[in-house]
Amino acid sequence: MRFIRQVMVITAKDLRAEMRTKEAINASFAFAIVVLLILSFAFEPTEDTTREISGGLLWIVFLFAGTLILNRSFARELPNDCLDALIAAPVPGAALFLGKGLANFVLIFAVEIVALPVFGIFYNVRWARQFWALILVMVLGTWGLTAIGTVFGALTVNIRLREVMLPLLVYPIMIPILLGAMKLSTELVAGQPISGDLMVWLKLLFGFDIIFTALSLVLMDTVLLG
């Protein structure tokens, strides 16, 4: 189907361009490590404290590192007016959203996968006891951040102080998904499976992702054309 092909073309383009320069992903990796380091000074990493805050800590790191990548996403279309060419092409806004969203997701997820073992080392935590469940939570949580971040990346691309405006606008909207992801991650890192009370958070992640992906698909054209 042409739509899917267009999405793949855009995703491939973003990833190829990023791999050539590696600007955003290197900065994001480095930032994740630095934040992990600094947070370790914020408290005494005893086993109990670490266990309580592990989910929160991880998602703070993921959020900050991810923001760097989300900021870059539409900013990379500005030089040479490439965004004009994308808008003029017979590509539906939804395809552009999915194409860029998937590319962002891949990049952010890559940073997260690297940050996890570093977290384990710095804080002396065995985090892989519920590995696949944790990966599921990371996928759902990261997609929620990515969906909102991609739409608002397009919205803020021409605003002055874009690097400040993007986090300022999206972080409050992301609170529910961060909350759910943090709660689930804390339990999963501690080795607890998802059950009973925790299911409600998983449902929240699914629901959030569905609602905001749908909204983004519908509103992307409006954001691009202004």
Place this chain on the structure above:
Amino acid sequence: MSAAAVDCAGVWKFYGDYPALRDISLTVPPGRCLALIGRNGAGKTTLLRMLAGYSKPGRGQVTIFGKSPRETDTRQRIGFIGHGIAVYDELSAIENLRLFARLYGLPDPERSASEWLERTGLERVRDGLVREFSRGMRQRLAVARAFLHGPSLLLLDEPFTALDDRAIAVLQTVLRDALAAGRTVVMSTHQLREAMDLATNVALLNHGRLAFQGERTEEMVKDPGWVYAQYGES
């Protein structure tokens, strides 16, 4: 009866409450080449971008081949060159063209891309990254990108500005070929001489109003500034 390539009917464009374009009624039959002239700030870029579908009129209607410029079919038939070259610095020439060929759904993206690299004299640098290109090369690649998908309507915003000689030659050739093949061209320009060479029609914009539109005459070719003198404000 075939639809006009471009038809503006009573078009106004507002920024907030301020009209940048006032009551523009303009028709370009298919196969013509319209030179859109006017001082800076007259509204040429605004009008061209509206024809390309980047913005909507506040009042009135713009139709391209009888349909809205934003419809997928119409977008397929429009080629636009704005102020930027709209190709990616981090990709190579062939990668850029391949990308756009695929986005436009061309049946053989590789062949179309290679063909246009040749036509713009860039086949020797096909694998070179755009960021390493000279200015003229970048502009030729921009031309390749805009013409790649065989658009029926070409919208060019000051295409001759700051081109080197080779790029000018390439653009003129490509435009002549397109016109010979029955395509339509609308270009805004300061370079009156190059424009009058190719143009079949001329329109003058003045403070957002269409001060003149009509066919190119001998007078205009002989003295490119004639239209300004007759219809423009000083």
Place this chain on the structure above:
Amino acid sequence: MRQKVMFVMLALAMILLVRNLYTISMLPDEVNQGQIFRIIFFHLPAAIAAMLGSAVALVASVMFLWKRNFKYDALAVAVTEVGLAFLAVNLVTGSIWAHVIWGVWWAWDPRLTSALICWILYAGYLILRQSLEEPTQRATFAAVYSIFAFTDVPIVYFSIRWWRTIHPQPVFFSKNGSFPPDWSRALLINMVAIFLLYALLTMVRLRQEQTQREIDYLRRTVHAI
């Protein structure tokens, strides 16, 4: 005509409030809280008014994107600005109450936390508007933001509530406990009064927005000459 309506609303709201103040002060002190319980008569209506305001902003934003009529944009910004003020009242009264009752200036209970997040979302809306000069773009982007933000409000509310119920907490008094009947009446009257005030302030802001647009138009016309 509009001015008269506004004056009538103002008069009505003032009468209700003043009379209600008397009623409220006559109520017997609440068993657990003493004097301070009276703050709920302002705290709760302000919150409800502000939340309703966000629903109005959401609808206005959708209408703007659909019809592209700027009066919807004016409504959205008016309602949000007034909502910002009312939510601030809500947060401050909540904070005062918390300090009197528990000795802390802030408590992470579901309602206060949701109100705080809602306030931040409103503020984001206004900051976004401030960074966009061109009126059509400003209205469009603000509308998109408010659709995202205010769709989020109920989700935020529920997620914070789950967060707070799943985690055992020192039990705060339930603000919706059982209201004695003489409270309900006073509360209702205050709600009407405060809703009237909200609507009134929105209308004032709407008028100001219209004037501002006229000024902008004149300014641009002058610059073009």
